[in-house]
Amino acid sequence: MTKTNMIALGVLVVMGFIPFFADSAWLAVGTTFLVYSVVAFSQDIILGRAGAFHMGHAAFFGLGAYATAILNTQYGWPILATWAPAVIIPMVVALITISPIIHLRGDYLLVATIGLNIIFIQVLENDLFGITGGPNGIFGIDVVRAFGYEFMSQTNMYYMAFILLGITLFIMKTLDSSKFGRAMFYINKDDIAAQSMGINVRYYKLYAFAIGAGLAGAAGSMFAVQYSAVSPEAFNVLQSIMFFTIVLVGGSASLPGVLLGTIVMFVLPEVFREFAEARYLVFGLAMILTMILRPRGIWPVKFGDIPSFLKKGTK
Amino acid sequence: MKPCLLEIKNLSKFFSGLTAIDSLNLKVQKGQIYGIIGPNGAGKTTLFNCITGIYVPEEGEILWNGVDIKGVPPHKIAELGILRTFQTIRLFSEMSVAENIMSGRHIKSKQKWYNGIIPTPGYYKDERYNWEKVGEYMDLFDLSQYAATPAGDLSYGVQRKIEMARALAAEPELLILDEPAAGLNENETKDLADIIRKIQAMGVTVMMIEHDMDMIMSLCEYMTVINFGAWICDGVAADVQDNPAVIEAYIGIEDEDE
Amino acid sequence: MDIFLQQLVNGLTIGSLYALVALGYTMVYGVMKLINFAHGDLVALSSFVGLTVYTNMFADGGTSIVAVITVFMFTAAIIAVVGVLLERLAYRPLRTAPRLSAVVSALGAGLVIQNSIMLIWGPNMKIFPSDLFPSTIWDINGVVITFTQVMILGTSSILMIALYLFINRTKMGTAIRAVAIDQDAAKLMGINVNKIVMIIFVIGSALGAVAGLFIGIYYRGITFDMGWTYGLSAFVAAIIGGIGNIPGAMFGGLMLGLFNALISGYISSAWAETFTFMLLIIVLIFRPTGILGEKTAEKV
Numbered sequence: 001m002t003k004t005n006m007i008a009l010g011v012l013v014v015m016g017f018i019p020f021f022a023d024s025a026w027l028a029v030g031t032t033f034l035v036y037s038v039v040a041f042s043q044d045i046i047l048g049r050a051g052a053f054h055m056g057h058a059a060f061f062g063l064g065a066y067a068t069a070i071l072n073t074q075y076g077w078p079i080l081a082t083w084a085p086a087v088i089i090p091m092v093v094a095l096i097t098i099s100p101i102i103h104l105r106g107d108y109l110l111v112a113t114i115g116l117n118i119i120f121i122q123v124l125e126n127d128l129f130g131i132t133g134g135p136n137g138i139f140g141i142d143v144v145r146a147f148g149y150e151f152m153s154q155t156n157m158y159y160m161a162f163i164l165l166g167i168t169l170f171i172m173k174t175l176d177s178s179k180f181g182r183a184m185f186y187i188n189k190d191d192i193a194a195q196s197m198g199i200n201v202r203y204y205k206l207y208a209f210a211i212g213a214g215l216a217g218a219a220g221s222m223f224a225v226q227y228s229a230v231s232p233e234a235f236n237v238l239q240s241i242m243f244f245t246i247v248l249v250g251g252s253a254s255l256p257g258v259l260l261g262t263i264v265m266f267v268l269p270e271v272f273r274e275f276a277e278a279r280y281l282v283f284g285l286a287m288i289l290t291m292i293l294r295p296r297g298i299w300p301v302k303f304g305d306i307p308s309f310l311k312k313g314t315k
Numbered sequence: 316m317k318p319c320l321l322e323i324k325n326l327s328k329f330f331s332g333l334t335a336i337d338s339l340n341l342k343v344q345k346g347q348i349y350g351i352i353g354p355n356g357a358g359k360t361t362l363f364n365c366i367t368g369i370y371v372p373e374e375g376e377i378l379w380n381g382v383d384i385k386g387v388p389p390h391k392i393a394e395l396g397i398l399r400t401f402q403t404i405r406l407f408s409e410m411s412v413a414e415n416i417m418s419g420r421h422i423k424s425k426q427k428w429y430n431g432i433i434p435t436p437g438y439y440k441d442e443r444y445n446w447e448k449v450g451e452y453m454d455l456f457d458l459s460q461y462a463a464t465p466a467g468d469l470s471y472g473v474q475r476k477i478e479m480a481r482a483l484a485a486e487p488e489l490l491i492l493d494e495p496a497a498g499l500n501e502n503e504t505k506d507l508a509d510i511i512r513k514i515q516a517m518g519v520t521v522m523m524i525e526h527d528m529d530m531i532m533s534l535c536e537y538m539t540v541i542n543f544g545a546w547i548c549d550g551v552a553a554d555v556q557d558n559p560a561v562i563e564a565y566i567g568i569e570d571e572d573e
Numbered sequence: 574m575d576i577f578l579q580q581l582v583n584g585l586t587i588g589s590l591y592a593l594v595a596l597g598y599t600m601v602y603g604v605m606k607l608i609n610f611a612h613g614d615l616v617a618l619s620s621f622v623g624l625t626v627y628t629n630m631f632a633d634g635g636t637s638i639v640a641v642i643t644v645f646m647f648t649a650a651i652i653a654v655v656g657v658l659l660e661r662l663a664y665r666p667l668r669t670a671p672r673l674s675a676v677v678s679a680l681g682a683g684l685v686i687q688n689s690i691m692l693i694w695g696p697n698m699k700i701f702p703s704d705l706f707p708s709t710i711w712d713i714n715g716v717v718i719t720f721t722q723v724m725i726l727g728t729s730s731i732l733m734i735a736l737y738l739f740i741n742r743t744k745m746g747t748a749i750r751a752v753a754i755d756q757d758a759a760k761l762m763g764i765n766v767n768k769i770v771m772i773i774f775v776i777g778s779a780l781g782a783v784a785g786l787f788i789g790i791y792y793r794g795i796t797f798d799m800g801w802t803y804g805l806s807a808f809v810a811a812i813i814g815g816i817g818n819i820p821g822a823m824f825g826g827l828m829l830g831l832f833n834a835l836i837s838g839y840i841s842s843a844w845a846e847t848f849t850f851m852l853l854i855i856v857l858i859f860r861p862t863g864i865l866g867e868k869t870a871e872k873v
Contacts, residue, residue: 053673100858106672107608108857111812114805115850122847171432177442179424180431186407186418193405196367197485198393198422207431241680248677281688287681288663295670303465304411307446310453310462 002305007256008169015162019155027154028226034161035222037262038168040250042215043243045172048252048301049181050208051188053106056113057243059120060090060213062235064220066124069138069230070131079144083221090217094209102205117237124232137231141224157226164222168215172255175211176305184208185253185303242266249290251297260299320345320520321366321397321489326375328358328365328544335361336372337545343489348511348521350531350538352555354565358544359524360402363491367399368392394422396488400478400495402524408467412458412477413449415466419484420445449484456480456510472503476510483514490514492523496530508534532556540564578716580838581831586722586791588830589729593784594807595814595822596736597777603753603817604773605668607675611659611682613804615652615778618686619785620795621694623648624701641705649782655686656778657771665767683801690797698796701789725787732780733823740819749773753817806833806846809853815866824865 018030043057064086071077071085101112127134144151144160151160175181183204186194191201224230246265251257265283290298321343328336336358343349351359364370366377368389377385379395387395398419407415424445430438453459456476461469466477475495482490492511496504508530515521525531531538532552539549542564548555555561594616601609627644663682667675709720740746751759752769760766788803789795806829814825829849836848856864 053676101854104857104861107602107606108812108861110608110676111805111809112850112854112857115809115853119847119850122844126843174434175431178431178434178438179421179426179441180428182414182417183421185410185414186421189407189409190405192369192389193401193407194418195369195389196393196399196401196405197418197481198390199418200388200390207428211432245677245680248673278688278692280684281692284681284684284686284688287684288678291670291674291678291681292666295667295674303409303414304463306411306413306417306463307443310413310446310450310459 003302004255004305005173007259008173011259012162012166012169015165019158024154027158031154031158031161031222031226032266033262034158034165035219035226036266037259038161038165038219038222039216040243040246040258040262041168041172042212042219044247044253044258045175045184045215046208046212047244048247048254048258049175049188050184050205051191052102052205052208053110054113054209054212055110055237055240055244056115056117056120057212057216058235058237058239059117060094060216061220061223061239061243062120062124062230062232063090063093063213064217065224065230065235066132066138066220067217068221068224069133069141072142072224073138073140074131079142079221079225080146083218086217086221087214088217090213090220091210094213095206098209099206102202102209114237114240117235117240121232121236124235133230135232137229139229141228141230143225143228157222161222161226164218169255171211171215180204180207245287249287249297251299251301254297254299254301257297257299257301261297319343320380321522322376322378323362323366324376324378326362326365326372326377328361328370328372335544336365337543338375339541339544339546341539341546341549343520343522344537345488345520346515346518347537348515348523348535350535351522351524351541352526352531352538353541353547357541357564359541360493361544362541363399363493363522363524366392366491367397393485393487396486397491398482398485398487398489399491400475400482400493402493402497404471404474404478406466406474406478406481409465411463412466412469413446413453413462415477416449416452416458416481416484417445419452419481420448422485423448452480452484455483455513471498472500472506475499475503475507479510479514483517483519487519489520489522492521492525494524494526496525496527504530575715576838577835578714580834582716582718582722583838584831584834585827586725586830587834588810588827589725590784590787590791590826591807591810591830592733592823592826593729593780593787594804595811595826596733596819597781598804598808599811599816599818599822600749600773600777602811604749604756604770605664606672607664608679608808609664609777610676610679610804611663611686612777612781613802613807614683614686614690614800615656615659616781616785616788616804617795617797617800618655618690619648619652619782620701620789620799621690621699621797622651623782623786623789624699624795625694626651627702627705644705645783645786648786649779652782652785653775653778656774656781659686660770660774665770683804687797687800690800694797696797698794701793701795703793705790721787721791725791728783728787732783733819736776736780737819737823745772802846806849809849812863813853813856815863818863818865821863821865825863828864 015034019027022030039057039061046052046054067086067089068079068082071082072079097116101109104112124132125135183199186197186199187201187204195201242265246261247258250261319342323339323341326336326339339362351362353359361370365372368387371386376383384392384395425441426438453462458476458480461473466474496507499507504527511521511534535552537551538555540547540555540561547560547564548558597612598609601607623644626647630643631640659682663678664675667678706721706724711718740749748764749769751762751764752766756766807826810825810829811822813829815821832852833845833849836845
């Protein structure tokens with residue numbers, strides 16, 4: 001088993017057992033970590049693997065969250081029924097909005113995705129069609145109900161997020177060992193060579209965006225239920241910058257790197273609330289220093305995950 | 316008469332006033348090793364870029380098995396069976412040799428879009444089959460010992476082999492080589508020539524740009540000489556070597572005063 | 574018609590400010606291919622620094638040309654130094670690193686500056702005194718134009734023309750353009766690239782400082798986090814006009830200012846940013862190098 005697989009399994013095991021030791025407050029932190037790591041991984045698919053400069057990912061996260069919030073509070077849908085829209089709506093929005101700009105040069109795509117995020121926030125804050133709730137957001141989101149049972153406790157939430165992370169890691173593992181995941185890497189490393197090998201760059205970048213948006217949407221739905229409320233500031237450009245940074249500072253396409261990045265960016269501030277004021281100052285300095293000292297990230301990805309029968313004759 | 320595999324008809328390519336290719340004509344027959352020679356800057360790489368879809372020529376036709384493929388995007392060109400290597404080696408240098416060659420299997424893989432998310436029995440079979448194929452190509456080029464090594468860590472000569480193995484893994488009908496011997500020493504060049512002959516024996520047609528005259532003359536049955544983007548002459552090695560226009564293109568006119 | 578003309582005046586004023594800021598972005602991007610995400614925060618910093626300089630140097634209030642010029646020059650000097658430090662500490666070590674690493678560093682630097690402003694001056698909005706410029710107003714057929722607006726339009730125009738002449742008519746300007754086209758070739762020609770980069774940051778920061786002060790004087794209220802959004806809009810303006818190119822930044826800035834003013838006047842200012850970015854995306858799709866930009870080809 002490769003080192004990455006071992007780390008993934010180890011993390012899942014540890015996270016799986018935490019509810020037996022932790023109190024409700026720590027479980028909440030843990031749930032936050034699980035949800036945000038799913039979003040970080042979904043950003044990693046787009047930025048770390050396919051190499052698209054995407055700084056608007058919080059919008060997809062928010063689309064999923066708001067889909068659940070709106071369908072549940074305004075139209076009375078049970079939470080379970082909102083899961084499919086929470087995944088599909090961000091995917092569709094991604095395909096529609098990114099298609100016309102996917103060919104743009106890196107920096108331009110970057111600014112365009114920021115723009116899409118900002119447009120999303122304005123739609124939320126301006127209470128479009130009266131359903132998006134304005135700057136204060138939407139309150140009173142329900143809990144998951146199934147088989148006549150109410151999944152209300154923090155432990156319930158935790159395990160739902162845990163399962164989502166498990167699914168995410170499984171999807172990423174499958175992706176990496178498939179023609180699609182490999183195509184994304186080839187595009188990232190040298191898109192002209194990739195094209196010459198028959199890889200349709202546009203198709204695979206959009207594929208990456210679609211999967212990334214879908215996963216982020218699912219995480220968004222979890223987020224909405226966890227906090228029983230959604231508001232625009234949880235999905236603004238600053239959050240997108242955080243997700244972008246997590247991937248690059250942790251290590252693009254690196255499973256341990258992205259997890260490490262998520263811990264640093266989201267969990268530590270929860271833990272060190274007293275330093276909240278200077279929090280962004282410390283982040284900023286950390287970002288600069290990390291890039292200078294480890295430009296490829298704290299825990300960069302290692303390639304070479306090939307079937308063992310090919311490794312037999314190697315030095 | 317058998318239709319040729321690749322025919323270039325009156326091809327012209329302009330870059331903001333500069334004529335890079337000027338009404339060029341040539342015919343490549345199936346099974347040949349065809350040479351494209353000419354001084355630096357003659358437009359040889361530009362020609363290859365037009366064939367492989369990186370540039371779109373302004374005039375003329377590029378006929379592949381009789382069908383015009385001018386303007387077809389690069390990834391579709393590969394699907395049609397035309398693969399290439401680059402003048403400056405373009406490997407995925409952080410990735411292992413095996414992973415590099417696996418990119419050649421991309422167009423041969425039968426995985427469906429959902430296999431990026433969900434594995435199916437067909438997916439496992441497809442992965443196994445293609446990795447085995449990668450193994451075969453590595454054996455063919457004597458690269459198996461480097462299977463897990465990052466391609467960028469290896470010597471230039473080996474990297475060239477990897478690039479060719481990668482292109483071959485896509486099972487092309489036509490393999491386009493852009494200065495494959497550039498940067499290689501004498502032994503490596505001899506190895507390369509043997510490999511190219513082996514490729515021809517496998518049924519692949521080869522088109523190559525080269526400056527190494529010995530190599531070209533011994534390998535290529537037929538060649539076209541280009542200068543300033545235009546045809547200078549074409550023919551078999553012996554004829555081209557003695558053609559005064561060719562000599563002039565490379566060396567220049569003899570100064571009358573000397 | 575009155576609304577239109579009024580918005581024209583307002584729009585050109587705002588546009589001039591965007592243009593001054595956009596110039597800082599476009600010069601850095603043109604030479605280093607780096608989006609200086611910290612530039613907007615530098616502009617915000619200059620508003621705060623300017624305010625402090627003014628209140629400390631001229632504590633008894635009172636406006637005079639000398640006072641105003643002193644404040645502007647002092648602030649510009651301080652911000653220029655900060656800009657050079659920014660380049661030296663956050664960007665130079667990453668000149669050869671992958672592009673994305675420099676982007677993260679720039680974002681980090683922006684956060685550092687923004688957070689520093691908050692720690693030094695507090696999280697609340699600060700108000701600029703209203704007596705830096707006279708409050709004279711001119712009313713021309715129902716269209717109002719203030720002294721401040723005239724100052725902004727006038728000063729920006731002078732600075733932009735001066736910059737244009739500098740870049741295109743002086744030896745130093747030619748060196749800058751050379752470095753923008755090909756750093757290595759420029760080095761081989763004996764140009765000291767480090768010095769050129771430093772000069773660019775000095776000029777860009779100084780222009781940004783002027784903009785920051787004007788922003789404070791014009792809008793009166795300044796907050797520590799205003800730099801990010803303002804800077805982003807200015808960068809968008811630079812892209813729309815044509816990145817890496819001085820007239821492009823000027824044109825883009827003015828155009829964006831007008832566009833914003835018209836949207837705010839005729840539709841609603843709550844949707845201003847949405848329209849700005851939709852404009853950007855449309856421009857990028859149809860004219861990817863910007864309206865005044867030049868096409869460059871990549872050699873394969």
